[in-house]
Amino acid sequence: MRLKPIEKRERVYQAVIQQIKQAIEQGEILPGEKLPSERTLAETLGVSRTSIKEAMTVLESTGVIDVRPGVGMFVREESERSLLLKFSMILDEKEEKLDDLIELRQAIEGDAAFYAAIRITEEQKMKLTAIYEKLVEKEKKAEVATEEDFQFHYTIVEAANNPLMLEVMNLVSDKMMDSVTEIRNFSIQHDQLNEQVVKEHEKIYEAIIHHQPEEARKAMWEHHQGIKVRLLKKGGKEQ
Incomplete structure (x- = not known):
């Protein structure tokens, strides 16, 4: 070759x-x-x-x-x-709309959070906790936590212990990193938005760690709804 x-x-x-x-x-x-x-x-x-x-x-x-x-x-x-x-x-290079990607994640990660709350192992709990603590530390410092954010969501899908869900995450991982970076760069400039992101992640984490599947799915779904709202605010600012 x-x-x-x-x-x-x-x-x-x-x-x-x-x-x-x-x-x-x-x-x-x-x-x-x-x-x-x-x-x-x-x-x-x-x-x-x-x-x-x-x-x-x-x-x-x-x-x-x-x-x-x-x-x-x-x-x-x-x-x-x-x-x-x-x-x-x-290699199809069509540019997906960012809100379409968010809706895809909302569907997959909502159910992933549900199953993670049921199936997460003790080892996976330790991994998720370590990543969550790093994420919170950066969020509270108003730093761009792109990698930590991605790893938090990816680890939740891993904890669902469904290989097909993980395959889908791998397929969209590049687009995910781009979208996380874009939204986070906007959110950290606004204390209220950044605080909201921290609370959304906390709800997801707590529900999964305490084995509350319905609460985990709801928290994940609401988190992505929050991302949509922040995306709209970002668009409004740029117009």
């Missing part, structure tokens, strides 16, 4: 996927063949292994590759046309 370093202004995981697609189009890698290791791909493309893992997660969940533990990553043995169609679906 003739790979080239990826420019950082691109969405990195999509750029990784694009190069693998091109390698298949050009016959440099065939259906059924093994891909280079994550380390090799990261070094060749000049990106982090986290970005490679994200790209491979997307490719695996959409049926482009098979990951065989201890063996490697293999392109599915399908026709080239079938594989390229899957790539086209992944």
Whole structure:
């Protein structure tokens, strides 16, 4: 495969996927063949292994590759046309409206919070608590807590112990990070909005930790409604 370093202004995981697609189009890698290791791909493309893992997660969940533990990553043995169609679906660059993304998260994460309150393990409780405490610390300092916010929501979906929900989160993770950054940059400029975000996260956390599924689902749903309201305020300010 003739790979080239990826420019950082691109969405990195999509750029990784694009190069693998091109390698298949050009016959440099065939259906059924093994891909280079994550380390090799990261070094060749000049990106982090986290970005490679994200790209491979997307490719695996959409049926482009098979990951065989201890063996490697293999392109599915399908026709080239079938594989390229899957790539086209992944790399579709249509710009989703931010409120559409919020509604998708509202649907998935509302139920994820419900099941997390029922299924969360003690180990997952410890992980969620540690992330929540970091999030609160940054929020109270009015700092942009993009990574902490994302990890808080992602850990709740993990605690739902539903692999399909987690796959959907992985597919939209890049868009999620963009939206979290946009809304948080606006919220921290307003004490009242920032305080509201803190309270919303607290309600979600408390309901899950105390095994209150209906309250957890309601708190998560209301949190995303709050995001919608903050988005409208942001739009009104910019007009």
